[in-house]
Amino acid sequence: MEQAQQLERSTLKIADMTCASCAQRVESALDNTEGVIDATVNFAAEKATVEFNPAQVSDYDLKQIVEDTGYEVVEEEKTEVEEQDEDQQKIAKARSKMLWSWGLTIPIILWMIPEMFLGIAWPTETVYHLGMIALATPILLLVGRKTYYTAYKAISHGSANMDVLIAMGTGAAFITGPASFFTPLADYAGVAGMIMTFHLTGRYIETKAKGRASQAIKKLLELGAKTATVVREGEEVEVPVDEVQVGDIMVIKPGEKVPTDGEIIEGESAIDESMATGESMPVKKTVGDEVIGATINQRGLIKVKATKVGKDTFLSQVIKMVEEAQGTKVPIQEFADRVTSIFVPTVLIIAAVTFGLWLLFPETLREVTTWAAAYLPWVNPNLGLITGAIFATIAVLVIACPCALGLATPTALMVGTGMGAENGVLIRKGEAIQTLKEVHTIVFDKTGTITEGHPAVTDLVPSEGFSEAELLQLAASVEAGSEHPLGEAIVRRAQEDDLTIDDISGFEAITGKGVQAQVGDSQVFVGSRRLMDEQDIDVSPVEDRMKTLEEEAKTAMLIGVDNQLAGIIAVADPLKEDSKQAIAELRDLGLETAMITGDNERTAKAIAQEVGIDHVVAEVLPDGKVDEIMKLQDEFGTVAMVGDGINDAPALTQANVGIAIGTGTDIAIESSDVTLVRGNLSSVITAIKLSRATFRKIKQNLFWAFIYNTIAIPVAILGLLHPIIAEAAMATSSISVVTNANLLRRVDVQPRYLEK
Structure with a gap:
């Protein structure tokens, strides 16, 4: 327990990660460090979230570990505006590289067309080859030099990433240019330049799309006021909001x-x-x-x-919560991570095997290319032995794409959590996105969740020998020492009726049963039948009236004085405006609903019937809510709990997904996986719909990323994929995954009954 209290969480901004393999390597290095409890690296957000024990490892150590793997930790504190500017600068830089590379690539394409389709190397073969080398060189060594630099860093640190594949593919293609002067090799120097251009184009679109994925946070940052008018020394002065x-x-x-x-x-x-x-x-x-x-x-x-002010404000807390959620992982991502961790080394092995196969079985493979040439215009079955092997090997190197796998989940998670923040649904943990869509039963607390949480006295039923005023005065005097909403309602009514609230002594709250205190010479009890039974106070004379009140969805509290029943005070807590509609729509979504309350069974059933709840668990003591959640989990499977009070916190933690009403207590919110900023239940529907929509996008992204590589790599091995088409397809796969994640914004996650 002490160790858990000592844990710290740190977020590191990491530069130079170029693909999912980079993120996986950094994450693995951090995870394997003594003292690190958990590390998650989000490639899309370029951040590492690390939970660690400061007694064993420091922030400085974490930074060194990242740098030892070949990546840079950006340490300087940046303002929110500066971070936005930095993102814009990244996009502008990527765009500039793309435009420069296309400026040199378009002449290559135009020059290659006669040679590719007519076999004419204009004006002469020597000039053509020199021209291809001259145009490709600046694309590779100037515009694309960062790719080779990061590839070198990765290799020097004993790893391989996407840039290694691109560097090897373009390098092998470029070498054929000079080599063609000395050996009967086809010249792929121009192709190398085109591959790099497609790679840089993919990087630009990917950078832009990743920026759009985190757009929700940027929008939230822009919402804040820049200045404030404050009263200083009796005068109104305009100051920057940071100075408030x-x-x-x-x-x-x-x-x-x-x-x-x-x-x-x-x-x-x-x-x-x-x-x-x-x-x-x-x-x-x-x-x-x-x-x-x-x-x-x-x-x-x-x-x-x-x-x-500052980081304590609601807006800052929302931004922090969204960023933390984006730094977590969805369980479905684990398999993709395992694949990513071995992806690039596997591709390098496949590329070597491909080269070997073409040298060992050229005739068999040439039969395949001869057949395919009738359908695919870029397939040339007449390539020489070495040229054919190089052609297929380059295609394998540039077609393989771990980026799509690495981007599939985090981009969808970033968009989903951002949409949630815009709609008043704050998702604290990415895992909740997956778990929430699997929920079978949603359990609601009653007071403050289904009801307003602001009850009022509706009936005063004094026993013989007591007046309404005496009954109310006795109960209010005792309840003045309580913080329970029902007790506050009684005190409020006594104050409205101008009754004197007497001093008390020996106040005691009896958990789940009521309260007691000494009022003057009498011991007064306010609470349930159970409390009266324990005090040997006979409640049988009022049983029928109790039943009637409870069937009207009122909470009937008994008041006992010494060993005598003084009467009943009934309190009703009005339903929230949308409780009926929200619960009806949840049932339409295929969910079971349940209610757990400490209230008596008749009142609980009356409220459940009014709002349409399926299962009712009543007269539950606060410490019994966890047991009831466990029973529901055993009976129904995955359970979500919606609550707002301190006594809901353990149950929120026990539930598979804890959903806290944002108008509730801080403890309940801290114990939850999802926080609803609005106090009504429409946000529960939004959370469910958002979870399902986000998870659909994650599954679609992972499917396309896996299927793409599963189909593309064998096709490349057979020599049926031109390296340029391979690189264009590789770039497209990453772009399509990020674009698909951004399409999540088009999904309507609002409850139907709120639609106009």
């Missing part, structure tokens, strides 16, 4: 953004909170209400006292 301190009074006019989280101390308005909750309708706010930074004040002038 806790306790500052901010003046916010209509149309302005709320600079940071705070509490309204003057004025009232309607606040557009769509950036936080996804809810388009403005929310009315008045004195005492909390406001969220980056939301928009739509109407009146308000003064807000800053309560959270």
Whole structure:
């Protein structure tokens, strides 16, 4: 337990990773370090998330481990704006390389066409070969030099990545140019330049698409206010939002953004909170209400006292949560990771075997190419022995693509978690994306989850010898020492009726049963039948009335004075506006629903029947919720729990997926896998739909990445794939995976009943 409390989490920004094999190598090096509990490297986000024991390993050690594997850790702290600028610079640089390489490649293509289709090397064969070498050289050694540099670094550190394959493929192709002057080899120097150009084009589109995948975080960053008007020494002063301190009074006019989280101390308005909750309708706010930074004040002038600034604000916490989710992994990715870790070495072996096969069995393979030449115009069965072997080997080297495998899951996860943040669904762990789509049963807490959590007294039923006022006064005096919502409702009603709340002594909360305290000379008990039975207080005279109240979905609390029943106080907690509709749509999605509550069985069943819940588990003590979740897991399989209170935290942790209502307690939120910023249940539907849609994209991406390599490599071995087509297909595979992930944005994850 002590060790768990000492663990730290660090995020490292890693430069120079060019493919999934790079990420896998870094991750493996970190994972195998003593003191590192868990390490996840996200190739798409270019970040490593490391959980470690600082007593065994330091941040500096982690940096050294990454650098020892051949990659650079970007240490300098950058502001959010600077990080966005850096992304734009990467895209611009990749675009520049692509354009320069195409500027030299287009002449190569035009010059090669007569030679390829007519057999004419214009103006002479010597000039043609020299021209191919001259045009390809700057593409490879100037524009594409980074590819060779990273390939060299990988090899020097005892590993191989995608750049090694490209470097070997283009290098082998280019060498045939000078060699063709001395041996009867076909000249592939121009082809080498074209391969590099397609490679750089793929890099550019991939860089741009990866930027789009993390677009949601960038959008959130842009939402924040840049300045704030604060009251300093009696005067209104405009300052950068970074200079706002806790306790500052901010003046916010209509149309302005709320600079940071705070509490309204003057004025009232309607606040557009769509950036936080996804809810388009403005929310009315008045004195005492909390406001969220980056939301928009739509109407009146308000003064807000800053309560959270900097990294403590809601917006910063959302960004942190999304980034952490993007740094985690989905279980389905494990197989792809295992394949990726051995992919490049395997391809190098396959390439060597391919070269050998063409030298050992040229006639057999030439029969295949002769047959294919009738259908594929780029297949030439008349190539020489060595040329044919080189042709097939280069195609194998450049067609193999671990990038598509490495990008398949993280890009979809980045888009999905970003969409969740935009819709008020904060996914804390990537694993929840996969688990949530497998959920069979969703379990709801009652108070504050299905109901508003703001109960009110509806009935006062005094026993003989007690008046309504006496009954309420006794109960309120005891409940004044309680923090339970039902007790607060009784106290609130007594205050509204101007009743005196007496001093008490010996207050005790009896878990799951009620409360007791000494009021004057009497011992007063407020709670359930079970509590009254323990005190030998006869409740039989009011059983029928209790039953009636409970069937009306009211919580009936018994009040006992010494050994006598004083009466009943009934409290009702109104259902949330969308509880019925949300639960109905969850059932339409094929999910079972259940409710766990400490309330009595009749009240619980009445509420369950009203909202359409399938299974009810009532009269459960807080520490019994975990056991009930375990029983449901045994009965139904994968279970999600939705709750909001402190007593829900253990159950949220026990459930396969814990979903916390964001309006609930911090402890419940910290114990959950998914946090719903909005307090209503529509976000549960959004979370389920988002999970299913994201996982569909992950499976599609992995399928196309695997099927592409499964088909393409054997075709390349047989000499049926031109190296240029191979490289174009390789680049396309990565682009298609990232593009497919971005198509997730088109999926509608809103509940049907909210659609206009």
